[in-house]
Amino acid sequence: MAFPEGFLWGGAVSAGQYEGGWNEGGRGPCRMDYTTGGTRTSPRYVTYELADGTPVKAGREAALPAGARWASLGDCYYPNQVAVDGYHRWREDVDLFAEMGFKVFRMSIGWSRLYPTGLEAEPNRAGIEFYREMFEYMREKGIEPLVTLMHFDTPLGLEAACGGWENRALIDHFVRFCTTCFMEYKGLVHYWLTINEINNLLSLIDFFGGGDDAAYQRAYQQLHHQFVASAKAVQVGHAIDQDNQIGCMIASAATYPHTCDPADILAAEHKRQENAYYCGDVQVFGAYPTYAKRLWDAHNAHIAMEPGDLDDLAAGTVDFYTFSYYNSNVVTTHEVTDTVGGNFQVGARNEYLTYSDWGWAMDPMGLQWQLEVLYDRYQVPLMVVENGLGAFDEVVEEDGEKRIHDPYRIDYLRQHVRAMETAIANGVDLRGYTPWGCVDLVSMGTGEMRKRYGFVYVDMDDEGKGTLDRYRKDSFWWYQRCIASNGAELD
Ligand code: BG6
Numbered sequence: 001m002a003f004p005e006g007f008l009w010g011g012a013v014s015a016g017q018y019e020g021g022w023n024e025g026g027r028g029p030c031r032m033d034y035t036t037g038g039t040r041t042s043p044r045y046v047t048y049e050l051a052d053g054t055p056v057k058a059g060r061e062a063a064l065p066a067g068a069r070w071a072s073l074g075d076c077y078y079p080n081q082v083a084v085d086g087y088h089r090w091r092e093d094v095d096l097f098a099e100m101g102f103k104v105f106r107m108s109i110g111w112s113r114l115y116p117t118g119l120e121a122e123p124n125r126a127g128i129e130f131y132r133e134m135f136e137y138m139r140e141k142g143i144e145p146l147v148t149l150m151h152f153d154t155p156l157g158l159e160a161a162c163g164g165w166e167n168r169a170l171i172d173h174f175v176r177f178c179t180t181c182f183m184e185y186k187g188l189v190h191y192w193l194t195i196n197e198i199n200n201l202l203s204l205i206d207f208f209g210g211g212d213d214a215a216y217q218r219a220y221q222q223l224h225h226q227f228v229a230s231a232k233a234v235q236v237g238h239a240i241d242q243d244n245q246i247g248c249m250i251a252s253a254a255t256y257p258h259t260c261d262p263a264d265i266l267a268a269e270h271k272r273q274e275n276a277y278y279c280g281d282v283q284v285f286g287a288y289p290t291y292a293k294r295l296w297d298a299h300n301a302h303i304a305m306e307p308g309d310l311d312d313l314a315a316g317t318v319d320f321y322t323f324s325y326y327n328s329n330v331v332t333t334h335e336v337t338d339t340v341g342g343n344f345q346v347g348a349r350n351e352y353l354t355y356s357d358w359g360w361a362m363d364p365m366g367l368q369w370q371l372e373v374l375y376d377r378y379q380v381p382l383m384v385v386e387n388g389l390g391a392f393d394e395v396v397e398e399d400g401e402k403r404i405h406d407p408y409r410i411d412y413l414r415q416h417v418r419a420m421e422t423a424i425a426n427g428v429d430l431r432g433y434t435p436w437g438c439v440d441l442v443s444m445g446t447g448e449m450r451k452r453y454g455f456v457y458v459d460m461d462d463e464g465k466g467t468l469d470r471y472r473k474d475s476f477w478w479y480q481r482c483i484a485s486n487g488a489e490l491d
Contacts, residue, residue: 002421002422002424002425002487003420003421003424003486003487003488004424004431005486006103007103007430007431007432007433007486007487008103008104008144008146008383008431008432008433008434009101009102009103009104009432009433009479009482009483009486009487010097010102010103010104010105010106010143010144010146010432010433010434010438011097011100011102011105011106011434011435011436011437011438011439011455012105012106012107012146012385012386012434012435012436012437012438013086013106013107013108013436013437013438013439013441014107014108014148014151014152014153014196014441014444015107015108015109015110015113015151015153016030016032016033016080016083016108016110016151016152016153017032017080017083017437017441017442017443017444018083018084018086018107018439018441018442019083019085019086019087019090019110019113020080020081020082020083020084020085020086020087020088021085021086021087021088022080022081022082023081024087025087025113025124025126025127025130026113026116026124026126026127027110027112027113027116027124027127028112028113028115028116028117028118028155028156028157029070029112029155029156029157030110030111030112030153030154030155030156031046031060031153031154031156031159032080032152032153033070033078033080033081033156034046034047034048034070034071034072034078034156035060035078035080035447036057036076036077036078036447037076037077037078037079037446037447037448037462037463038446038447038448039446039448040358040359040446040448043059043060044060044446044447045057045058045059045060045076046058046059046060046062046070047070047071047072047073047076048064048065048068048069048070048071049068049069049071050065050067050068051067051068055071055073056068057073057076061204061208063159063163064159064160070156077462077463077464079442079447079448079449079462079464080442080447082460082464083441083442084439084440084441084442084449084458084460084468085468086439086441087130089468089470090134091137092470093439093456093470094134094137094138094141094143095141096439096456096470096472096476097141097143097438098141098142098143099480100455100476100479100480100483101480101483101484102143102438102483103142103143103144103432103483104143104144104145104146104191104432104434105138105143105144105145105146105434105438106146106147106148106193106385106434107134107145107146107147107148108147108148108149108150108151108153108196109131109147109148109149109181110127110153111149111150111153111154111155111174111177112153112155112156112157113127113130113131114127114128114131114177114180114181115155115173115176115177115180116155116157117155117156117157117158117160117161118154118155118157118158118161118173118177119157119158119161119173123177123180123184128180128184131184131185132184132185132188135185135188135189136188139188144190144191145188145189145191146191146192146193146383146385146432146434147181147185147189147191147192147193148192148193148194148195148196148249149174149177149178149181149192149193149194149195149233150174150194150195150196151196152196152197152444154170158170158173164222165201165222165225165226166218166221166222166225167225168225168228168304168306170225170229171225171228171229171232174229174233175229175232175233175236178194178233178236178237179233179236179240182236182237182240182241182244183240186240186241187241189244190241190243190244190245191245191247192237192244192245192246192247193246193247193248193249193322193385194229194230194233194234194246194247194248194249194283194318195226195229195230195248195249196249197249197250197251197324197344198223198226198227198230198248198249198250198279198283199250199251199275199276199278199279199280200251200344201219201222201223201226202216202219202220202223202274202275202278202279203251203275203344203345204219204344205219206345206346207341207344207345207346213299213300213301216298216299216301217299217300217301217302220295220296220299220301220303221301221303221304223278223279224303224304224305224309227279227282227283227313228309228312228313230248230283230316230318231283231286231312231313231315231316231317232312232316233246233316234246234316234317234318235312235315235316245319245320246318246319247318247319247320247321247322247383248279248280248283248284248318248321248322249322249323249324249385250276250279250280250321250322250323250324251275251276251323251324251343251344251345252276252323252324252325252370252374253275253276253325253326253327253328253329253342253343253345253366254325254328254329254363254366254367254369254370255268255271255272255275255276255328255329255330255331255345255347256268256328256329256330256331256350257330257331257332258330258331258332258334258336258347258348259332259334261333261334263333264331264332264333264334267331267332267333268331270291271331273289273291273295274295275345277289277291277377278291278292278295280321280374280377280378282313283317283318283321284317284318284321284378284380285317286313286314286315286316286317287310287313287314288310288313318380319380319381320380320381320382320383320431321374321378321380321381321382321383322382322383322384322385323370323374323382323383323384323385323386324343324384324385324386324387324436325366325367325370325384325386325387325416326342326343326360326386326387326388326436327342327343327345327356327360327361327362327363327366328350328353328361328363328366329342329345329346329347329361330347330348330349330350331347331348332347332348336348336349340355340359340360340361341359341360342356342358342359342360342361343360343445344445350363356389356390356391357390357391357392357451358390358445358446358451360390362389362412364412364415364416364418364419365419367384367387367416367419367420367423368419368420368422368423368426371384371419371420371423371428371430372423372426372428375423375427375428375429375430380429381429381430381431382428382429382430382431383430383431383432383433383434384416384420384430384432384433384434385432385434386434386435386436387413387416387433387435387436388409388412388413388435388436388437388453389408389409389412389413389453390437390443390451390452390453391406391408391409391451391452391453392450392451392452393406393450393452393457393473395457395459395471402457402471403471403474404457404471404472404473404474405473405474406473406474406475407474409453409473409475410474410475410478413435413475413478413479413482414478414490414491417433417482417487417490418490420433420487421487435453435455435479436453437452437453437454438453438454438455438456439454439455439456439458439470440452440453440454440456440457440458440460441453441454441458447462448462449461449462449466450462454473455472455473455475455476455479456470456471456472456473456476457470457471457472457473458470459471
């Protein structure tokens with residue numbers, strides 16, 4: 001049997017896309033709360049009001065102008081504010097996960113639920129107790145929590161006071177938050193991830209159409225602060241509980257050259273260094289790689305570092321490497337007109353693959369390739385902590401019951417499980433698999449509900465209409481059999 005005993009089968013969500021309850025229990029706001037819904041072809045916006053009350057919709061990364069304040073506008077819908085109401089319904093969801101046989105559930109702790117502005121000296125007790133109850137209940141059900149400490153949700157208060165991650169003050173604020181988590185949940189949580197898809201700070205530049213040197217300067221500086229913050233958190237986490245296993249989390253699209261033109265081969269390798277290895281190397285090896293200088297020089301970037309930063313990176317290496325894998329991506333130096341994107345990567349169309357309804361390349365063999373390449377490089381245990389097919393689902397009434405027949409999702413997942421099985425047989429130390437959005441949630445990219453990943457359907461649409469009731473999809477029963485047979489029964 002390929003999958004080792006104790007393999008961690010489960011699922012994943014993030015606080016901002018799952019919880020809702022955005023202004024309950026003393027929680028403070030984060031950027032996602034003021035981000036509108038979009039679609040595959042229309043972008044999401046952030047909204048605010050100028051000092052004179054003028055409403056503004058701006059690009060989702062926009063900074064708040066002086067005197068303005070974040071605001072929900074009457075004619076916009078903000079899907080993350082309610083999300084799928086995990087804040088009130090998590091117990092029902094954990095029951096469903098237990099019914100599927102989950103061994104692990106990957107979730108994140110909302111930073112602003114514990115530190116409403118991020119600046120407080122003491123945490124919000126209601127937030128602390130909310131997650132404690134959840135972890136205790138998960139353990140009762142035999143489910144191990146795998147906790148992401150930051151999943152795209154820096155508190156807005158920190159942005160207002162410090163301007164965001166380009167300010168190194170964020171390091172201490174983040175470490176204070178992490179220390180609280182490690183102390184409060186000692187013994188309840190053993191698996192932690194510091195920062196979700198940390199490498200997106202760089203890939204987003206390309207994805208949104210390219211940026212000037214200033215954009216790269218900013219991203220590299222922000223990343224340096226996040227690397228140091230993550231490394232310090234790893235050190236604190238180990239000091240507080242030596243049983244803590246702390247990992248990194250990298251967005252990992254397999255990157256292929258479009259042709260065998262040596263220029264394409266080199267371009268694909270360089271893209272891979274920039275998009276994935278740069279972050280993985282720092283977090284696993286504890287030092288900047290040789291090619292970092294080439295990457296910085298290409299954009300005239302100069303990173304401000306303080307004495308001790310490099311020592312922290314070396315002392316705070318992660319125990320395991322985790323990544324999201326949805327799709328592969330094709331890189332070329334040649335002119336192409338047919339470009340496609342997926343999970344913040346953009347490139348040429350791959351004629352050997354098929355694409356999801358949202359245009360993401362479906363490539364299970366790419367997952368095998370990733371696993372083998374990453375394990376060879378890093379030689380630490382791996383986990384696939386996001387994977388899945390965002391698809392339209394239809395609810396049908398049969399025998400008075402609501403049913404969701406999702407063979408397309410089962411097929412996608414089956415092929416990816418087989419790819420993992422092959423990689424394990426080839427020697428990869430893969431410890432766990434947590435498909436994304438195990439219960440339907442708000443899409444990060446588009447803000448849609450109809451882009452569904454779950455085994456569990458949530459009755460909620462793109463305008464906030466729905467009962468939020470949960471229904472088991474066909475894939476629910478498929479995954480239950482997969483877990484019960486430790487990956488042997490996939491039909
Ligand atoms: C990753 C994120 O980018 O991919 C998740 O870690 C996100 O937060 C997931 O939801 C899928 O992307 P999307 O755009 O389909 O939600």
